[in-house]
Amino acid sequence: MSDNAGANETDLISLSLDMLSKKWNIHPIIRDLHVGKRTDLQDYQIKVNQVTFHIPYIIDHSLFLLWQCLWPDCHNCCTRQGRLPLTVDDIAKISKNLGYKNRSDFLKKETYIATWDNNSVNNSDNSKLISTLTMINLKRKSDEIERDNGTPLPCRFLNDHGSCTLHPEKPGVCWLYPFFSWSQFENNRMVVHASFQLTGDCPGFYLSSDIGEDMEKILDEYSKKIYDYTMNINTTMRDGFGRIDLID
Ligand code: SF4
Numbered sequence: 001m002s003d004n005a006g007a008n009e010t011d012l013i014s015l016s017l018d019m020l021s022k023k024w025n026i027h028p029i030i031r032d033l034h035v036g037k038r039t040d041l042q043d044y045q046i047k048v049n050q051v052t053f054h055i056p057y058i059i060d061h062s063l064f065l066l067w068q069c070l071w072p073d074c075h076n077c078c079t080r081q082g083r084l085p086l087t088v089d090d091i092a093k094i095s096k097n098l099g100y101k102n103r104s105d106f107l108k109k110e111t112y113i114a115t116w117d118n119n120s121v122n123n124s125d126n127s128k129l130i131s132t133l134t135m136i137n138l139k140r141k142s143d144e145i146e147r148d149n150g151t152p153l154p155c156r157f158l159n160d161h162g163s164c165t166l167h168p169e170k171p172g173v174c175w176l177y178p179f180f181s182w183s184q185f186e187n188n189r190m191v192v193h194a195s196f197q198l199t200g201d202c203p204g205f206y207l208s209s210d211i212g213e214d215m216e217k218i219l220d221e222y223s224k225k226i227y228d229y230t231m232n233i234n235t236t237m238r239d240g241f242g243r244i245d246l247i248d
């Protein structure tokens with residue numbers, strides 16, 4: 001979940017993959033996909049419940065890129081967490097979970113505001129969307145400040161057994177990973193899309209010639225989380241708890 005925006009995005013992903021390769025076997029095709037080296041890609045779209053998933057399909061090998069979580073053997077997304085932006089729902093849930101009676105105390109002590117550039121590719125037309133996001137973030141270490149935002153850090157809520165001490169009231173972004181989502185108006189209605197974050201931090205990706213039942217179950221489970229999270233993000237922006245400025 002490291003921050004890969006910026007000029008040396010590919011270098012950062014390569015570095016993350018090198019670290020990942022010390023423990024996990026990363027298929028060369030999957031490595032190439034992370035660093036954007038493959039040109040034989042097709043955007044395979046599959047609508048599950050209210051979410052349109054964009055699954056990369058490698059044309060020359062007739063393979064899909066799929067995913068399953070390897071927890072408890074892996075908790076890399078918690079040891080290399082890049083940031084924890086919060087929705088209004090997250091703020092309500094987590095402040096209560098941490099025992100705060102007063103939400104403003106929670107915001108003062110446990111969070112900070114950060115602004116960062118976000119580069120994402122709209123898979124439906126392959127256009128690049130660059131935006132600047134300003135959001136309230138949960139501190140991953142007790143003395144975290146804006147300068148740390150985007151730097152991979154072990155999250156303070158990860159315990160010695162590899163479990164999240166906030167679970168199940170953890171931030172929406174943690175539920176979502178390794179997907180990312182966006183919403184857009186299509187035919188006058190809001191449509192939610194999702195795809196994989198290929199940041200080099202997750203060893204759970206694999207290749208298969210068909211999507212298969214296991215992945216279908218995951219897409220079904222995640223479609224609900226992704227839809228709710230994306231709606232929460234929209235509410236967060238509307239309520240003034242975050243801001244997105246489109247710059248390209
Ligand atoms: S890094 Fe990937 S495989 Fe590991 S715990 Fe996170 S989502 Fe699961």
Ligand code: SF4
Pocket residue numbers: 077078081155156157158159163164165166167170171174
């Ligand atoms: S809040 Fe929990 S799930 Fe999220 S990064 Fe921290 S330990 Fe992991």
